[in-house]
Amino acid sequence: MTTVAEAAAARAAANAGPEPVTFAKALTTAMADAMRADDGVVVFGEDVATLGGVFRITDGLQKEFGAQRCFDTPLAESGIVGMALGMAMNGLRPVIEMQFDAFAYPAFEQIASHVAKMHNRTRGKVTLPLVIRVPYAGGIGGVEHHCDSSEAYYAHTPGLKVFTPSSVADAYRLLREAIASDDPVVFMEPKKLYWSKEAVSLETLRSEFDAGATPRAEGRAAVVRPGTDATIIAYGPAVPPALAAAEAAALEGRSVEVVDVRTIVPFDDETVCASVRKTGRAVVVAEAQGFASVASEITARVQERCFHSLAAPVRRVTGFDIPFPAPKFEHWYLPGVDRILDTLDELQWED
Known part of the structure; x- marks a missing residue:
């Protein structure tokens, strides 16, 4: 009993x-x-x-x-x-x-x-x-x-x-x-x-x-934080700092949407571009070095598909083009909230 x-x-x-x-x-x-x-x-x-x-x-x-x-x-x-x-x-x-x-x-x-x-x-x-x-x-x-x-x-x-x-x-x-x-x-x-x-x-x-009741995640990006002023596009380890940056930006009066790519291949152009067309500004965040990167590909795809909706060029915040540093220098290498916020500030808001 x-x-x-x-x-x-x-x-x-x-x-x-x-x-x-x-x-x-x-x-x-x-x-x-x-x-x-x-x-x-x-x-x-x-x-x-x-x-x-x-x-x-x-x-x-x-x-x-x-x-x-x-x-x-x-x-x-x-x-x-x-x-x-x-x-x-x-x-x-x-x-x-x-x-x-x-x-x-x-x-x-x-x-x-x-x-x-x-x-x-x-x-x-x-x-x-x-x-x-x-x-x-x-x-x-x-x-x-x-x-x-x-x-x-x-x-x-x-x-x-x-x-x-x-x-x-x-x-x-x-x-x-x-x-x-x-x-x-x-x-x-x-x-x-x-x-x-x-x-x-x-x-x-x-x-x-x-039971097959879960919508498929493969090939489907997720809007993990809604916003209206700018879009941060991130994946994997870059999503938490992207969300933290969006939270900090809200304290400054900016509404930042965060899109989690989830699957790099296949890539969800529809969800990503719908967000960017709505906000007119985009920042791509990734831990990997920027040259010839997934972040580069995402930036190119957004620029090609959303050109007439953009109020500023698409920007990237990535790791630096160097081998991964020693542990005590790691925090300088990884994209953090401050670097993301600085990049958001550069999205030609004055117009």
């Missing part, structure tokens, strides 16, 4: 809403749910089984699903991707972890020459349901080889999808969509967001996804 105290506690919990969940937990749950739903989903990589990965994103998966479906590999990224390629060609759905962004470079030949091209090379006869998880970008006090923003390499490679969530809910949704996709997905995970929390119900996300 339920006591009065227990009933009161249950009501309080219901009224309080869902408990805060970490970005990392959402990713772990997404993989576990996909593995329960499909016996063909396998997870492997360096230290992902016994240790649970460097960031513990795969923690508990081997215990629940066994060593045949979650296992460790040698320290050989090209071998990991090559093995995953063969598995995907033969009906499995591998989800592999590259451990750190720059550690994936030895596997880039496999990714660019084979993973990205197999569907086209076979005239559509061979699908490649493969997810390459890449913890990327800075903000953790790491050094070079541990904090690269390598998304442009993958986005520039036809045949690959490139996802990069910035919220806990999107971490779950996008990873489930990536695993369900019949095309290869490079899944870029902002390392500094692993420990961020949001009050979301993973049970609700799971049931909605399994």
